[in-house]
Amino acid sequence: MQALRVERLSDDLSGVELADLPAPVRTPGEVLVKVHAASLNFPDLLMTRGDYQFKPGVPFTSGLEFAGEVLEAESDTGFAPGDRVMGGNKTGAFAEIACVPADKLSPMPQGMDFPAAAAMGAAYSTAFTGLVELGGLEEGQWVLVHGASGGVGLAACDLARALGAKVIATTGSADKVTRISTLVRSDAVILTEGRFREQVAEITDGHLADIVFDPVGGDVFDESTRCVAFGGKLVVVGFTSGRIAEISTNIPLIKGFSIVGLRAGEYARRFPERGGAIRQAIARLAEEGRITPAIDRTLPLSRWREGFDAMARRELVGKVVFVPDA
Numbered sequence: 001m002q003a004l005r006v007e008r009l010s011d012d013l014s015g016v017e018l019a020d021l022p023a024p025v026r027t028p029g030e031v032l033v034k035v036h037a038a039s040l041n042f043p044d045l046l047m048t049r050g051d052y053q054f055k056p057g058v059p060f061t062s063g064l065e066f067a068g069e070v071l072e073a074e075s076d077t078g079f080a081p082g083d084r085v086m087g088g089n090k091t092g093a094f095a096e097i098a099c100v101p102a103d104k105l106s107p108m109p110q111g112m113d114f115p116a117a118a119a120m121g122a123a124y125s126t127a128f129t130g131l132v133e134l135g136g137l138e139e140g141q142w143v144l145v146h147g148a149s150g151g152v153g154l155a156a157c158d159l160a161r162a163l164g165a166k167v168i169a170t171t172g173s174a175d176k177v178t179r180i181s182t183l184v185r186s187d188a189v190i191l192t193e194g195r196f197r198e199q200v201a202e203i204t205d206g207h208l209a210d211i212v213f214d215p216v217g218g219d220v221f222d223e224s225t226r227c228v229a230f231g232g233k234l235v236v237v238g239f240t241s242g243r244i245a246e247i248s249t250n251i252p253l254i255k256g257f258s259i260v261g262l263r264a265g266e267y268a269r270r271f272p273e274r275g276g277a278i279r280q281a282i283a284r285l286a287e288e289g290r291i292t293p294a295i296d297r298t299l300p301l302s303r304w305r306e307g308f309d310a311m312a313r314r315e316l317v318g319k320v321v322f323v324p325d326a
Contacts, residue, residue: 002325003061003095004304009050013308016048016062018301024092024099031073031102033085036114037298038066038093040307040320041122041151042240047091048308056091063093063322067108067117077102084108086117094301096324103272106279109286119293119319122264123155124282125275127213129264130235131160132281133274135211139164144200144209144227146192146216147240148184149176151319154294156213157184162290165211168203170196170220172314179317183294192216197226211235218243228257235260294318300325 001023008015026032041064046052048062065088073079079102087105092098108117131137143160147153148169160167161184169186171177177189188203190196200208208229214221218241221234225247228234234257239245252259268275285291296318299307307320 001096002301004063004301005059006048006056006062007059009048009058011049013048013305015058016304016308018304021061021095023097026072026099028074029077029101030099031077031079031085031105032071033066033068033098033100033105034071035066035068035093035096035098036323037068037118038063038088038095038301038322039115039118039122039151040311040322041065042238042311044094045308045311054090061092061095063095063098064088064090065118065121066093066098067114067121068098071097073102079105084114084117086121088121094304094322106283109283112286115295115298115321115323116293118321119151119295120155120282120286120291123151123293123319124159124291125268125278126152126237126262126264127156127159128278128282129267130213130237130260130262131156131165131211132163133267133278134260134262135213135233135235137163137165137211140166141210142166142168142204142207142229144168144170144212144224145186146170146212146214146220146224148180148186148189149173149314149317150215150240151294151316152215152237153213154180154184154318155291157186158291158294159285161185162285166204168200168209172216172220176317183317192220192223194223196223200227208232213237216241217245219245221245221247225251225255225257228255230256232257233260234258235262237262295321297321298323 217239
């Protein structure tokens, strides 16, 4: 089978190559899946450099998540050959065949195709965990979503709107404002250049944001501390800006807001019942047509470099999905 292998860590993807490998062999408790689509996530890029918190041993097959069709499974896993499934693991998705523990898979929502299912899992799980589980999102609240052109940011905007919140989406690129506005049905899209608190205050009639969802960090986090309403929550999702921000504790004390760290995968591992409930809630929303993953482009796996480069250059508005070569 073909698989995208990280043979050595590098800053320029020079250690990554498409290779021919033997198909994986299933062990008890695992499910063998024919991959029909796999989506690119920012941690996939970081892992090629050794910059992600999870550092798999080299070499490894890249890719966090996929959607496909079951080839082999034990009856007690709840899956059978021919089942359409979505899920993944920390590695292994960018291949023609993947082998993962059964508890890492879920049935695909009814009516959803493979690319959409591959694009939905990690992004929407992260958004739901941050906004609902940790953020306590309520209908009518104001949500400020940073990095709204990325897969996780777009998912947070889409999910918040589906659950009745009012959404301000942000981006650092003026070229992306119109595209984001079209995709996420937000109440406003603003640029995160310099000070943006005044824009948030004007849009919310002085209320500010009940929840700030921040995958960006750095200067955006710094300004976000001025945008949180009293009693609100600032959810730390990541640091795509490259700088991990610091804060004086008197700021959340005086303004009365909470800073919440989000690790959706770890949350699901520590609280598996909640993780299952989150997956079910997302599937229901998808089957009802209330959420739709945004896909920037779909590429054959042989054009993997194009997708990784576009992510590194921050060109994307939505997810990159890889499909097997015809």
